[in-house]
Amino acid sequence: MDDPRGLSEHEAKQLLATFGVRVSREVVVQTADQAVAAAREIGHPTVLKLCGAAIMHKTEIGGVRLGLVGDDAVADAAGDLLRSGPLGAELLVAEQVSGTRELIAGVTIDPQFGPTLMFGVGGIFAELLADVVFRLLPATDEDIAGMLDDLANPAILDEFRGEPAVDRDSLIATLAGIASCAQSRDDIDSIDVNPLIVCGDQPVAVDALVVFKPEVST
Numbered sequence: 001m002d003d004p005r006g007l008s009e010h011e012a013k014q015l016l017a018t019f020g021v022r023v024s025r026e027v028v029v030q031t032a033d034q035a036v037a038a039a040r041e042i043g044h045p046t047v048l049k050l051c052g053a054a055i056m057h058k059t060e061i062g063g064v065r066l067g068l069v070g071d072d073a074v075a076d077a078a079g080d081l082l083r084s085g086p087l088g089a090e091l092l093v094a095e096q097v098s099g100t101r102e103l104i105a106g107v108t109i110d111p112q113f114g115p116t117l118m119f120g121v122g123g124i125f126a127e128l129l130a131d132v133v134f135r136l137l138p139a140t141d142e143d144i145a146g147m148l149d150d151l152a153n154p155a156i157l158d159e160f161r162g163e164p165a166v167d168r169d170s171l172i173a174t175l176a177g178i179a180s181c182a183q184s185r186d187d188i189d190s191i192d193v194n195p196l197i198v199c200g201d202q203p204v205a206v207d208a209l210v211v212f213k214p215e216v217s218t
Contacts, residue, residue: 005053005211005212005214005215006053006056006209006210006211006212007053007209007210008028008051008052008053008055008090009049009051009055009058009092009207009208009209010026010028010051010092011053011210012191012208012209012210013026013205013208015181015210016177016178016181016191016193016205016208016210018181019177019178019180019181019184020173020174020176020177021174021177021178021181021193021205022170022174022202022203022204022205023204023205023206023208024047024094024095024097024204024205024206025042025094025095026042026092026093026094026095027041027042027092027093027094028051028090028091028092028093029078029090029091029093030090030091031078031082032074032075032078032079032082033075034091035048035074035075035077035078035091035093036071036074036075036078038093039068039071039074039093040071042093042094042095043095044068044069044070045066045067045068045069045096046068046069046074046093046094046095046096047064047065047066047067047068047092047093047094047095047096048064048065048068048074048077048078048081048091048092048093048094049063049064049065049081049091049092049094050063050064050081050085050086050089050090050091050092051089051090051091051092052085052086052088052089052090054086055085055086055089056209056211061084061085062084063081063084063085065077065080065081066096067096074093078091094206097197097199097204097206098197098199099163099197099198099199099200099204100160100161100163100198101123101156101160101163101166101197101198102121102122102123102126102195102196102197102198103119103120103121103122103195103196103197103198103203104118104119104120104121104122104126104132104192104193104194104195104196105117105118105119105120105174105175105178105193105194105196106118106178106190106191106192106193106194107137107178107179107181107182107188107190107191108190109189109190113136114136114137115136115137115179115182115183116134116135116136116137117134117135117136117137117139117144117147117175117178117179117182118132118133118134119132119133119134119144119147119148119151119175120132120133120151121151121153121156122194122195122196123195129152129153131151131152131153133147133150133151134147135147137179137182137183138179138183139176139179141172141176144172144175144176144179145168145172147175148168148171148172157171163198163200163201164200164201165201166198166201166202166203167201167202167203170201170202170203171203174196174203174205178191178193181210187212187213188210188211188212188213189211189212189213189214190209190210190211191208191209191210191211192208192209192211193205193207193208193209194207194208194209195207
């Protein structure tokens with residue numbers, strides 16, 4: 001089977017944004033100097049990531065730097081990433097989205113039932129709680145609202161550790177946007193948004209992966 005084809009993280013998030021998904025502010029750069037300038041514009045603390053269509057699992061290859069403050073920290077991290085990354089890799093300079101609640105969402109193609117929307121609890125609680133729910137697509141807003149209620153721990157969407165309750169309408173719209181994105185193109189095999197961080201009361205896609213269906217050889 002061919003290796004998976006997909007979009008870079010930045011391309012994936014820009015695609016999702018066209019369907020109403022709120023994404024982190026970011027810019028793609030090629031050099032450490034450009035990273036420093038971009039970080040000044042976006043504001044500190046800053047996140048740097050290796051970026052490219054072939055880089056699907058950045059954390060596993062040490063391709064992420066978090067909480068960078070100041071020009072020197074950004075320049076040093078950018079240099080390290082560019083030296084260690086694959087040939088032709090770029091850097092994604094992004095705002096560090098803050099929030100104590102991390103969610104996950106995505107779409108996969110079930111071999112029996114077809115496209116399926118997934119939503120659940122992410123971050124440090126993901127493995128412990130295994131709290132995810134699914135809906136077959138297409139799904140109405142009412143169907144998606146039911147996913148929120150069907151979580152085993154729906155209270156995570158309420159007021160939490162001093163943060164306001166999640167804006168349910170925004171969350172429903174975000175999940176609907178992910179579903180619409182997946183159904184907008186015949187070549188999309190899966191979408192993975194992880195994490196979807198709740199910043200204030202708004203869900204923000206901090207990382208995203210869009211994978212295309214394998215090309216069929218004849």
